[in-house]
Amino acid sequence: MSKLPHIGTSIFTIMSKMAAEYNAINLSQGFPNFPVDERLTEIVARLAKEDVHQYTPMAGYPPLISKIAKLTLQSYGRSVDPETEILVTTGATQGIFTTIQAIVKDKDEVIILDPSYDSYEPNVLLSNGIPVRIPLNDDYTTNWDLVEKACNENTKMIIITNPHNPTGKILSLTDIEKLEAILEKFPNIILLSDEVYxxxxxxxxxxxxxxxxxxxxxxxxxxxxxxxxxxxxWKVGYLIAPEQLMYEIKKVHQFLVFSVNSLSQAAISEYLDIVSVDEISPFYQQKRDYFRALLSKSRFELMPCEGTYFQVVSYKAISNENDVDFCKRLITEHSVAAIPISTFYENSKDLRLIRFCFAKDNATLEKAAKRLCKI
Structure with missing residues (x-):
């Protein structure tokens, strides 16, 4: 008997497979197609000849953990203990899975805000927890009254995604304060904050x-x-959590993957000495603005994009099809792949919105936009 009887093939897999079959430009799955920083690849090439190929300590490569602590202090003014509050994971997805496995027990309820990243619910189900999915408003703001009403003595966790995938929305200060007020009323709830963007x-x-x-x-x-x-x-991410939570998370992590790819950890550790994370947002903002300009004369309506490298668009002026069918036809007839937003909802709510990934080189964006503007 399946542990996930209602979970099928991911929409990312479906759309990327179709994109390959039809030789379409793949703006569906969220991965860049431009070259990695040469400084990083040079570090990898050099380190590959050095003694960095065996297991690292379970929590992570010690120099990298120290630099994560330094990065957190620089970025957010938070001092974290490298020994007890940081865990390097095989991508953030494994970190999220491990966290839910460690904290969520049988019949615990976990609040998920829809549209939501597709790994949250299966993780909760595999922990024998109960996903409680609450839809965002149609403008992708959060209805905190609904969130509070869903909280009870069985609620173990609330998951937030900020910046939000798939919508690109960022939580405001008012949002954060309302979340704080809710958690103050329910002191046993743990917050899982997915901040990969x-x-x-x-x-x-x-x-x-x-x-x-x-x-x-x-x-x-x-x-x-x-x-x-x-x-x-490379699938390298990390978790930050207070010691009492991290202690439980590490218990699961050690039996799931034990340790993360050693060469990748060593390379990122060195790279953090020469790169500035402040360069990243301007780089992607230029891509966002360029892609939006390219689509400005199309019949797609551009939704706000406050963060991430995803642009949500409405196709209401083009078609009345449901978003899954529209995305499939976009591939078969126009050779561009996108992701339908309805697949991120528990009830497949369809607002005729789709998502493009603009983490592509300019030539790819230009080629895709040329095709999209002809629709």
Whole structure:
């Protein structure tokens, strides 16, 4: 009997497979197609000849853990203990899975805000927890009254994604304060804050849970070097959490993967000495603005994009099809792949919105936009 009877093939897999079959430009799955920083690849080439190929300590490569602590202090003014409050993970997805496995027990309820990243619910189900999915408003703001009404003595966790995937929305200060008020009323709830796009924000920076004293002592924060440094295939992320939570998370981590790829950890550790994360947002803002300009004469309506490298668009002026069918036809007839937003909802809510990834070189964006403007 399946542990996940209602979970099928991921929409990312479906769309990327179709894109390959039809030789379409793949703006669906969230991965960059431009070269990695040569400084990083040079570090990898050199380190590959050195003694960095055996297991690292379970929690991570010690120099990298120290630099994560330094990065957190520089970025957010938070001092974290490298020994007890940081864990290097095989991507943020493994960190999120491990966190939920460690904290969520049988019949515990976990609040998930829809549209939501597709790994959250399966993780909760595999822990025998109960996913409680609450839809965002149609403008992707959060209805905190609904969130509070869903909280009870069985609620173990609330998951937030900030900046938000798939919508690119950033939580405001008012949002954070309302979340703090809810958690103050329910002191047993743990917050899981997925902040993998933390360094890809535009007009305003996101408010990290790292900066909120009322939240961080009961929160697990997930970050991703793969997203930050355009090396998604390396699958290196990290968690920050208070010692009492991290102690439980490490118990699961040691039997799940034990330790993370040693060469990648050593390379990122060195790279952090020469790169500035402040360069990342301007780089992606230029891509966002360029892609939006290219689509400005199309019939797609551009939704706000405050962070991440995803642009949500409405196709209401083009078609009345449901978003899954529209995305499939976009591939078969126009050779561009996108992701339908309805697949991120529990009830497949369809607002005729789709998502493009603009983490591509300019030539790819130009070629895709030319095809999209002809629709």
């Amino acid at each position: 933390e360094y890809i924000t535009f007009e305003q920076k996101h408010i990290s849970v790292n900066t909120r004293e009322l939240l961080r002592n009961r929160a697990v924060i997930a970050s991703s070097f793969g997203k930050t440094f355009h090396v998604t295939g």
